Amino acid sequence: MKKSDILKQQRMAKLQAQKKIVDAAETANRGFTPEEQTQIDAMDEEVEALDAEIERELANEARQLRFAQTLGSAGGSSTSEEREMGEMSQRYSFLTAARAASRGVALTGVEKEMNDEALREAGTLSLTFNNTERSFSIPSTMVRATTQTVGQDGGQFGGTLVTQENRIVDGFIPKLFLEEAGATMMTGLVGNVGLPKFSEYEYKWLDELEEIVLEAEKVGGPVMKPKRAGAGISISNQLLLQTSEGVENIIYNKLRGASGRALNQAALNGAGGKAPLGLLNMPGVQLAKAVAEEELTHEAIVELWKLVASSNANVGNATYIMNSLLAGAAMVAKKDAGSGRFLMEGGMMNGSKTIVTNLVETLAGTQPLIYGDFSELFIGQWGGVNFVADPITGAGSAQVKLYSNLYADVQCANPEAFAVNKFLKG
Template sequence: MSKALQLRQKAGELLNAWQKAMELRDGTTDVEQRKAKNIEVETAKAAYDQIQVELRDAESMEAAQTAAAGEHARTQRSVVQPGPAGGELRDLNKIRQQYSMVRAMRMASQGKQLEGLEAEMFQEADREARAAGISLNGTIRIPNIMQPEQRADLAVGTNSAGGFTVATEIGQLINILEPQLVTRKLGATYLTGLQGNIQFPRNNGDVSSVWEGENTDNDASDVTFDTVTLSPKRLGSFVIIGKQLIAQSSVSIENLVRSRMNFSIAKAVDTAAINGSGSSNQPTGILNTSGIGSVAIGANGGVPTFANIVDLETAVAVANADMGRLAYLTTSGIRGKLKQTEKTSTSTAQFIWTDTMGPTGRQGELNGLNAFTSSLVPSTLTKGTASAICHAILFGNFEDLLIGQWAGLDLTLDNITLAGKAQIKLIINSWWDVAVRQPASFAAIKDAKLS
């Protein structure tokens, strides 16, 4: 049995253990017991995250070794050499660097079959997709395990479209299309390499206890459960690339192309996690999840006060959900307003938002807790006569925000639509979903104004 297969089995066991720990935590109403169970949840999550790192490295190594035995070896690009244990990875980063999206695009645009490492990764992406229950149709397919070195340009003759980036040497390794989400910084539970629909049992009713007489029967108390389900939803995006660039075999095309795709995907996933409508094939974001706490400022909205910020924390606390990765999330406009708003009318330079920086990557502090901003938090909400000027402020345990990804990326080159402009449209499909495990873990203000 290969190391990667062993790690996949172990990852499944750890995911089950993590789910079980969350069920046990959510099944008790005792505050102290919930705190203890929350530690078990954190420990189980850390173990699952670690095995995912080990699995990705093992899969990358096996894919590279397979490539080295075939076409990859013929072109003398292998970095695997024999060792005492039968094979030793000399430099995993070099293996990742040797995959070239541009080389794959060039072959595909010329109607050629993929060769070498690009062909091997095409096959690996197919394997991942089949395991996830997803059908790929693209001419280029990139598996989730790949994190190759990336290069950049868009149009050689146009500086604003990439001309400045034409270089003569390989740049630093950056991850392939892995969204740097603000929700990740907030502590969202991020699940990759999923297969099929994933269900999380949820206890949605408390057990009641009643003092009884010495010889009387206990009152019946039924615990009720429902499920939270993650299922793959297709996210489509595209980028326009000059044909002149595809002809280049040197340096720097992938960094800019991939960073643009990365931004597009990250923006869409963040938007869905925060404010997805749940309709038109979108996931349901926190703000539109039924059952989250609500704090209203006024009939026509209003400028948020320190009391409103505390009320958000209270709304979560009274539901026994003030645990885990607690944080605030709002817009840059609200941050600016709160930086200039004192906590009370009698306070002296004690502003609601402070710029205390910490190792967690937070952007500030509200009510003694981490606070973040994102331009994707809505700022055009309506309340009463305040039309399209209200901002949202979120608070909660972001560990209960689930973000799932299935398989890798499915890319199709369209060299017909923009042929008259000597451009190629690169169409990208990926599969994601978002869900909130416990709505009571979050509370929101949807009528905050700047004045």
Template sequence: MKKTLKELLDERALKFGEAETLADESDKRELTAEERTLFTTRTSEVLVLDEVIASKRQIESFQLGRAAYVGSGEEGNRDTSKGDQRDLAGYNLNKALLAKLDNRALDGIEAEVQQMAEARAKEDGIKLTGNGIVVLDEVLQKRGQTVTLQTTNPGDQGGVLVEKKLQGVLEVLQANTFLDEVGARFMTGLTGDLVFPVQETMPIIQELTEIEAMNDSEILFSSFEMKPARRGTTVPISRQLLIQSSIDMQNFTINAIGEALAQKMNAEAISNLLTIITLANGNLLALGLNGAAPTYNDIVALEALVDGYNHKRGTPKYLTNTKVKAKLKTTQKFTGTNGDPVYNDDNELNGYKAVISNIVPSNLTKGTATNVASAIVYGNFSDFMVGMWGGTEYIIDPFAKKKSAQIEITANAFWNMKAARVKSFSGIKDALTA
């Protein structure tokens, strides 16, 4: 009888489990002759099944290659028949990482998710390393559970003990960037290279008599491209943590990786923003040949630079570091008075929210002020676009930190960022705080 891929994977898991149990038992005692024979038989059967499964997957790959969304039911498995639709909510990242660490082939839901992610990467023109596992972020976002068993009190049969949401790595990444706080425009789940139109001029509103002819008012557009680029970071994780089966431990792994990637995105974003304001057509406000302490007048001047190009749309914000914050909290708006400080208790500068991140450098150089100057950026951050493609690729290195009983996981995500309008931002790179 012809077996489905699910049946083959289930059979492999069963046989592998028997062999694994015998291997664990051999650490405690000598196996009997019957047990040694059974172990040899089961491992041989697993190898045969691996070949059959690989062949089966190759045959079915054209179906998985069209998968654009992962989840459960028709939407999540749109390329499978109703009779063969599978719930992917049981995916476990730690289990997949552990299999890769032990040089075992992925099976079950973890194998299916891998194929779907590889197919998506191919669609997006993303080149994977070929020796890691790949997870579409939608899988983890839909991994959350809700337990409804109860008697008279909601959740009294365990529901209150189950975490109701498991975030994906990209979701954790976004939440841990200053970009999310300043209101940058995140675009997730992108496919392929994109070209965005940008309106550069506003139509001229004309006041006319009842029969006066209207002059043409041309609206000018520009465009910019975004394509996926690989970004990676490496985090140490203990093998002991990976073998834990609870959602909490899977969350721990996801958060560790997501936060590490977030730091990389933060650093890249601030570098991008400082480049924008330094360009020949940028809005850089110089405080002095050797830098100077920022004042209220400088803050207002930053706003005027953006206002002059009619780019103060949405809700502009300020971005700087704790040193500038401390300096401006003790700097009066107008000298010689006991007036309000430039930076108020509502975390505002001249009525606009200020976001504080020490990713914003405080070690810039201007003239004789060496490695002590800080940056301040002002702008309409909704014009700063962050595109995110596909999922996250994980590559395991069991050797680099073997002496400390840890493994290293290198996580590759695919994103790019660009300002839609350079003139939507202004900034200072020589603010002195000491």
């Protein structure tokens, strides 16, 4: 992460602390106490100092970028931090870090550099990352894979992807199937993130010289806040001692797959509280008229389309999502009495993109069907990912337990862009 970004995160933390004091005073309908006024004044000075430091650092980074662009092509060395982090991620070994944590040995080399960067990020974001010799972390630059992770190829990026020694460079959070449906994944977030929701602007017909009257436009929407998600796997000591890149990828990808499932499932079924609220539980999502178990019919499918279309959502890019039980029923259910067509053909329903996943859970014996414009769904992630090794609990069976923690949230800018039927037979 750039130094300017870290400074911006520190400034955001100061501003949020100030806002908390201001909100408390406004809620109590009172002025600031002497202690609060002192705190606010001190933070004003700190924010001003950070503003100046950010301005200087941005200038430094712009200068370094000019050096990289002009001198790099003439044989000079690039000092781009993104390129350096990309090169380090090429050399990073997840297995080496996990092995050190399981033994309680201090990290060294690139694994230590990445861990230190992740801990710096976590500190600026006020995230709780375990920081002992039994733990290790990866920074936000390794959370999502990009096409610009490697340098040394004349600025084209990707020239050293074919290497003699392959290391894990895939982002820890894989591309989510909800992203394929149009959802937006945001990483590297700072503080709470509000999603603006604007009411419709309207043109009015006027006489030639009639003045336009400005109207206050209401702006309001949900706020994304970091929530902690954790997963764990058991690894045999014998497997952990291997140096095979295949073994490394097996261990890494098990946790990587778990992170993707956790975020996809939270977006669909999240119950709220500790977890995000998913579409099946989110206030404002439109509901079909069904209140008891019913057969999946063409009319039931079109009903969800009508609900979403009536909200002025973009049904041209909308998607149906269901589990395999409901998909099986759709494949054999006739669309009508005479055409010989089925509700689901060629992997699509009602001519729309359709995703089948068993992360859509059965609800009291019935199968939910979700439909909507997924461009209105946002999945956010803060900082890097923290790992903790426990070699004690599974010692009797020669196993190490490896736990992972990340911080994420799911929010919908316009819940009415989605509709669900929770009462369909599979």
